[in-house]
Amino acid sequence: MSTPPTPQATAATRRPRGRPARSGLTAQQVREQLVRAGVALLTERGISATPLEDVVAATGLPKGSFYHHFGTKEAWVSEAIGAYGQYFERKLQRHFDDPTLPALQRLQSFVDDACAGMARYGFTRGCLVGNLGQEVNQLPEAQRQQLEAIFARWEDLLAQCLGEAVRAGDLNPAAELHTLAHAFWIGWEGAILRARLCRSTEPMTCFVTHYVAGLPRA
Amino acid sequence: MSTPPTPQATAATRRPRGRPARSGLTAQQVREQLVRAGVALLTERGISATPLEDVVAATGLPKGSFYHHFGTKEAWVSEAIGAYGQYFERKLQRHFDDPTLPALQRLQSFVDDACAGMARYGFTRGCLVGNLGQEVNQLPEAQRQQLEAIFARWEDLLAQCLGEAVRAGDLNPAAELHTLAHAFWIGWEGAILRARLCRSTEPMTCFVTHYVAGLPRA
Numbered sequence: 252m253s254t255p256p257t258p259q260a261t262a263a264t265r266r267p268r269g270r271p272a273r274s275g276l277t278a279q280q281v282r283e284q285l286v287r288a289g290v291a292l293l294t295e296r297g298i299s300a301t302p303l304e305d306v307v308a309a310t311g312l313p314k315g316s317f318y319h320h321f322g323t324k325e326a327w328v329s330e331a332i333g334a335y336g337q338y339f340e341r342k343l344q345r346h347f348d349d350p351t352l353p354a355l356q357r358l359q360s361f362v363d364d365a366c367a368g369m370a371r372y373g374f375t376r377g378c379l380v381g382n383l384g385q386e387v388n389q390l391p392e393a394q395r396q397q398l399e400a401i402f403a404r405w406e407d408l409l410a411q412c413l414g415e416a417v418r419a420g421d422l423n424p425a426a427e428l429h430t431l432a433h434a435f436w437i438g439w440e441g442a443i444l445r446a447r448l449c450r451s452t453e454p455m456t457c458f459v460t461h462y463v464a465g466l467p468r469a
Numbered sequence: 470m471s472t473p474p475t476p477q478a479t480a481a482t483r484r485p486r487g488r489p490a491r492s493g494l495t496a497q498q499v500r501e502q503l504v505r506a507g508v509a510l511l512t513e514r515g516i517s518a519t520p521l522e523d524v525v526a527a528t529g530l531p532k533g534s535f536y537h538h539f540g541t542k543e544a545w546v547s548e549a550i551g552a553y554g555q556y557f558e559r560k561l562q563r564h565f566d567d568p569t570l571p572a573l574q575r576l577q578s579f580v581d582d583a584c585a586g587m588a589r590y591g592f593t594r595g596c597l598v599g600n601l602g603q604e605v606n607q608l609p610e611a612q613r614q615q616l617e618a619i620f621a622r623w624e625d626l627l628a629q630c631l632g633e634a635v636r637a638g639d640l641n642p643a644a645e646l647h648t649l650a651h652a653f654w655i656g657w658e659g660a661i662l663r664a665r666l667c668r669s670t671e672p673m674t675c676f677v678t679h680y681v682a683g684l685p686r687a
Binding site for chain 2: 295300381382384385387388399430431434436438440445448454457458461467
């Protein structure tokens with residue numbers, strides 16, 4: 252799935268505001284850079300395969316910056332999860348609330364966007380929530396709940412979109428919208444995993460085609 | 470999903486055969502123990518979160534045994550992938566070839582077995598192939614292909630089972646069996662991931678219910 256731009260790209264296009272640190276960036280900008288690096292690295296590799304050395308190397312910031320802003324890797328991961336959740340929610344709203352498309356085509360529009368994002372990053376970036384879900388045995392309980400809450404939010408947004416398809420007469424009014432939205436996000440994470448493994452968006456389109464075939468029609 | 474018994478359990482129930490090493494086990498038994506430990510640990514955590522120290526600790530064998538038998542972590546991972554693939558293929562054949570059940574119920578029988586296995590290990594063990602697929606960015610190309618080949622084999626087995634459902638008149642003869650089998654394994658890995666995250670088999674049954682709803686009926 253597409254992810255926010257890498258921290259390097261962001262740093263190159265922004266001017267520091269407020270009092271600059273030795274890096275030439277404000278404290279807020281340093282923090283944002285570290286969170287963005289977190290989103291990028293965790294989306295590529297997950298937590299276990301991301302040593303702090305790689306985080307600071309990705310930003311070009313000194314290691315002290317990391318400890319100053321976050322104290323622990325766990326706190327930094329939590330903030331990256333939150334940032335990814337917000338970023339992804341905006342993306343979903345952009346697609347699922349698009350009034351120019353019929354509701355079921357909005358889902359396809361999101362899928363097309365996700366396929367383009369996967370290809371743009373050469374299938375190296377998956378879904379941060381899925382990656383960290385795979386590491387659940389090593390996650391603190393608070394982060395496990397953070398991931399569950401993000402899935403619940405995504406399911407709400409899709410259920411609303413499917414509800415519009417019911418109102419438009421495209422889906423059966425008896426459709427269990429939350430169960431259907433739940434089934435989508437369950438399988439979608441498998442589609443992302445498989446797309447990365449075979450370096451193709453084909454598993455994403457295959458999954459969605461079968462998912463849509465299973466929706467109860469009006 | 471259920472996995473083979475842990476190495477500890479196996480060691481406790483077996484007597485050494487042939488000339489025993491210092492551990493009291495034959496070379497073959499030592500090798501098997503290390504591979505079994507690999508299947509268990511990689512199914513729980515994947516590669517990045519499994520240091521060699523944990524492998525030897527899980528078996529109680531000296532570190533030298535590991536290097537003697539495998540030389541590198543990569544060789545050991547490849548053998549564990551192969552062992553898991555064989556184990557899982559036998560499981561699938563047991564369910565999908567069961568002549569006492571209608572073909573579509575054989576799929577449900579596999580799902581029930583997988584749900585029981587997930588619960589038995591307290592949702593700590595996922596699918597080795599899915600776990601390692603999530604780490605694809607760090608995998609050698611040969612292992613990536615090994616995982617793809619295992620998915621292809623699982624898809625063949627499910628496509629054959631779905632073919633029997635066609636012959637029994639339960640599915641439409643125009644059904645694209647391999648595409649349908651492909652869609653199952655794509656989403657199934659997402660279902661395993663989500664079941665571990667929320668510590669419940671509910672995502673597995675939710676996914677399968679929607680999957681079966683999307684199958685083209687006769």
